[in-house]
Amino acid sequence: MSSELWADMERLFHAALELPPGKRAAFLERECGDNRDLLDAVLELLNNSDTPAELDYIVGASARDWLEQSTLEQGDRAGSYRILRKIGQGGMGTVYLASRADDQYEQQVAIKIINQLAGENADVLRRFQDERQILANLQHPNITRLLDGGSLEDGSPFLVMEYVDGERIDRYCTARSLSVDAILRLFVKVCGAVEHAHQNLVIHRDLKPSNIAIDHDGEPKLMDFGVAKLIRSGGTSEDPQTLMDERVLTPLYASPEQLSGEPVSTLSDVYSLGVILYELMTGHRPFDGADSGTWAYARRVIETEPPSLRKQAGRPVDDSAAPAATPSRRRFNRDLDNIVLKALHRDAARRYQSVAALTRDIENYLARRPVSARPPSLPYLIQRFVQRNRLASVLILSSTITVTALGIALWQQAQVLAVERDVARDQLARTTAVLGLVEEMFTGLHPDNSGGKDVTVREMLDLAAVRLDADSAKAESAAAPARAVIQRIIGQTYNELGLIEPARQQLKEALSLHRGGQIRDDEEKLRALLDLSETYYLAFELEARLELANEALAFSEQLYGRGNLKTLEAASAVASSQHMLGELQQSRDRFADIYQRRRELQGATHRQTLGTLQSLGVLEHWLGNYDAALEDYSRCASQAEQTLGPSNTLTMSCLSRRGLVLETMGRYADAVEALEQHLALAEEVLGPNHPETLRSLHSLADAHRGLGQYAAAEPLFLDVLERRRTALGANHIETLQSEMKLARLYRLMGRYTEARPLIEHAVAEEVRQQGFAHPATLIAAQEQAELLLALDDLGPAEPLLKRILAAREEVLGSNHPELQRTLTGLARIDLARDKPLAARHYLERALALVEPHADYQRQEKEAVLTLLIASSEALQDSAASRRYRQQLASFSEDNR
Amino acid sequence: MTDDESVTTLLHQWRSGDASALNQLTPLVYEELRKRARAAFSAENAGHTLQPTALVHELFGRLAPANVNWQDRSHFYALCSRMMRRILVDHAKARSADKRGGKAAPIAVDIELIEDATNHEDLLSLDRAMEKLSELDARKAELLELQIFGGLSFRELEEITGLSSSTLDRDLRFAKTWLKTQLSSH
Known part of the structure; x- marks a missing residue:
C-alpha cells in the first residue's frame, strides 16, 4: 500500500x-x-x-493467561525437579508438570505448590501437610500416588505426585460418546477408589469431574485430597475447624449437609458421586440453573428433590458443539434413575449407606439384576404424606387411609410384577409404570406443586388420572398393559371413595383395553370385570352388574376351576347382584355355598370368609330370617373384631348391620347402642359421607323412630337425607330409602302433607329403577299404602296393597314377616268397608306371620290382635272376640 | 547494585544515546514484569481484581527515576509497552504451539483444570497487524502499542505524546478501525 x-x-x-x-x-x-x-x-x-473495541479484550485475555502461568517458569527448580509448565491452579495451590532435574527418569510428575499468600495461612499449611499424610496412606490403582515432597527456596512446601496425562472424566465420556453401560463401568472404578479411601478412614469431600482423570489406558485416577479429612471415630467429624473447611468447597458437587455446614461423613462422598454420575448421564448437574453456585442454589440442594434423570434428559445440553451422542439423547431405565436418586437423597440416612452399596447396585444394573434402589419405601412415603396432611381435617385423615390403601395396592401390584420381571418385557414396563405412579402420587403431587395448600386425596387421584391420560396420549400401544393396570387400580380406589363416575370412566377404559385384544392378561381382565361390577353396584345399575359378574364367573371357572378363590370372588359378585336384583333365594343359596367353601379353603376367621358370612346375614335379613341374620352379623362382628381389629371396615360393617337387623326386629334400644357405636367409628375411620357411615346414621334415625323418639329421629333423617343427596345423588336407592323412612316418621307424627311428596318420589323412582316387585320397592310401596290409609284414602290404597301382596307372595313367599303389614292394611280397608269377614281372613294370616317374631313385632302383634277383636265384634263372634282379648291382655302383660 | 539502581543507570545511559543500554535494560524490565505479575497474581488470590495492563503502570512507578522528564517518561513507557507486547507474544506462541502439538488437555492435579480459553492466535494476529501498521504508519503503531499493551489512558497519551486531543482521537480511531479490519479479514 x-x-x-x-x-x-x-x-x-x-x-x-x-x-x-x-x-x-x-x-x-x-x-x-x-x-x-x-x-x-x-x-x-x-x-x-x-x-466495540475487541483489541483490549484480546490483550487482556492473553495477559491474564500469562499472569496465571508465571509463578514458576519453565526451567525453574523445585527440589530435584525441573518445571515444564503449569497445568492447574486454584485458591490454595498451583500445579506444575515437571520432570526429574537430573533426567534420571523419563517420568513426568505433577508438582503441587502452595500459593505464596495462601502459604502464610497456617490453616492452609496444616491442610497441605494433612494431604501429604493422607496420600502417603492411600495406595490404590485408581488414586494418584504421592511420590515425594519438599519445599522451595522461599519455604513454600510442595508435593510431588504421579502425573496423569489424561482427560477429565466428563470430557472423556462426552468426547467418546460412551454408552450408559460404558460410563457405569468406568464409574464403578471411581467408586472403588473412593471406597478404598473410606476404608482408610479418609473422606474425599471434594469429588468432582475435574478431580477424576482418565489416563491413556482408560483407567480413572482420583486426585486431590486437598480438603480430605481423616475420618474420626464414628465416621463424622465435628471439629469446628472442619466446618470452616467446607467453605472452600466448590458447592456444585457438595452434599446438602456440606452446604448447610453440618458434619460430613462418607455419605457426603456418596452424594458427590451421585452428582457426578448424574452429570455424566445427562450433561447437567441435578440442580443446575442460572444461579448455580449461589445461595439460592444451595437452598435448592438442601431443600428439594432433584429431578429424575429421565426428566433431566429432556433438557438441551448447553454445549452446542457436543458430539452426536449427547447425554440429552440417552434413554434412562428407571432402575438407573433410582440408583442415582438414591445416591442423591438429601437425607443422608436414606442414601446408599456406603460407596460399596452404590457400587453393588450399579453392578446389579449392569448385570440386569434387580437393584436395591427403589423409590422411597411405601411406609416412608405414607408417613411423609400423613405428615404433610397432619393438620388437615378428619376427612383428609380418613381419605388418607384410602389413599394409603391405594398406595399399598399399587405397591403390591408392583412387587408381584417385579418378581416376574424377567418373564416378560411388558411386565417390566408395567412394574416401572406402576411404581412411577406411586412415586408421583406421594412425591410428585407435593404441596409445593399445588401452591402450598394441602392436596386432598381426591385431587391426588384426579391428578394421577389426568397425568395418566396425558402420558398415554403420547404412549404407544405397548404401554397398554401398564395403563390397564393403573387405570384399574385407580378406578378401584375411586370405588372405595364412593366416587362413581370417575371410577366408571377408569374401569371402563381399562376393560376396553382388555377387550380390545391388545393385552393378554386374563388375571387383570378378571379383576377389571369385577371392579367395574363393583362400580355398577355403587351406581345401582343392577342388570349391568349381574351381566359383568356372570361374565367374570364364567371366565374364572374356565381359567381356574370352580373351587378356586378367584372364582369364589366372582361368584360373590354374582350372588350380590342377584341380591340387589331381588333374587333373594338364589343369592342366599349361592352365598351359603361360597361361605362353606371359604371356611374350608381359608378358615372360619379369614377376612373373606367373614365377609361372606356378613353377606349371608344380609340375605337372611332380607328373606325375613332375622334371627339367622342376627346370628350371622353377631358372629361376623365379634370374630372380625378379634382378628381384624375394631376399626376394620368389615368389623364396622357387621356392627352396623347388626344394628340394622335389631332395628328391623324392633329391638330399637339395642339397635341404637350398636349403631351409635358404629357411627362413632365410621365417622372417624370412613368419614362423614361414606355410604357405610350414612347407612348407620340412617338406621340410627330409624331406631329412634322405632323407640318413639320422633324428635330425635327427625333431625337425623333430615341430616342423612341431605348428605345422601349430596354424596350419592337425589335418585340413588339409598337416598330414596331415607325419603321413605322420613315419610314414615312424618306419617307417625301425623305430618301427612310432608310425608306425601317424599314417599311418592321414592316409590316412583324405585319402580322406575328396579321394578315394582323388587323387595326394596315393595317396602316403599307399603309405606305409601300406609300413608293412604292414614289419610283415609282407601280408593287408591286397596289396589296398591293387593298389588304389593301379590308381588310379595311371588318374590318372598307367603311367610315373609313384612307381609303382615300388607295383610293388616287390607284388613283395615275391609273393616272400613264393612267387610269384617274378609278383614278377619287377612288378619288371621297376619297373626300367623307375627307369632314367630312376636318378641320383636310386639306393636304389630298388638295391632293385629286389636283389629281381630274389632272384626270379630263386627261379625258378632263373641267367642273369637273374647279369645283375642285374652290373647292381647296376656301378651301385653308379658311385655310389661 | 540493586535492580532498581541498575535500571535507573541503564535508563540514563539509554537516554544519553547508549543503544547498548537498551539491550541490558530489556531483560531487567522483562524480569521485573514477571515479578510484578507474580505479586499481582498472589494479590488477586487475596481478593483483588487484577488489570493485567496495569502492570506497566506499576512497573513504571517502581522503576522510573523520580525526576524523569517527559521524554524519558515517553521512552520508558514505550519500552515497557514493547516489552509487554513481546512477553505476551512469546507466551502466546508457546501456548499455541502446545495446542498445535496435540498434547491432551492438561489435567489438573489440583482443584481446577486450567481453562485455556484464551485464543492465542488472536494475539498473534494482532501482533502481525501491528507490524503491518508500523510499516504504513509508525507513529500510529506506537500510539496503539502504548494504549493497548501499556494500558495508558487517553489523558496519559496526550501528556506523553504532546499531541492535541483531537489529533490523538483521530489517529487512534483510524488506527484501531484499520486494525479491526485487518483482524476481521482473517
Missing part, C-alpha cells in the same frame, strides 16, 4: 464520518472516482468503525 493511498484512506475515512451515514456512500463514490481499491478500503473501515 502506498503512503499516498494510506493518506487518502485516512482523509476520506474522517471526512465520511462527518457525514450522516446515508450520504457517505455517494460522497465516497464521488471522491474515489475510478479508484475502487480506495473506495472498498474506506467502506470496510467505515463498516468496522462502530463495532
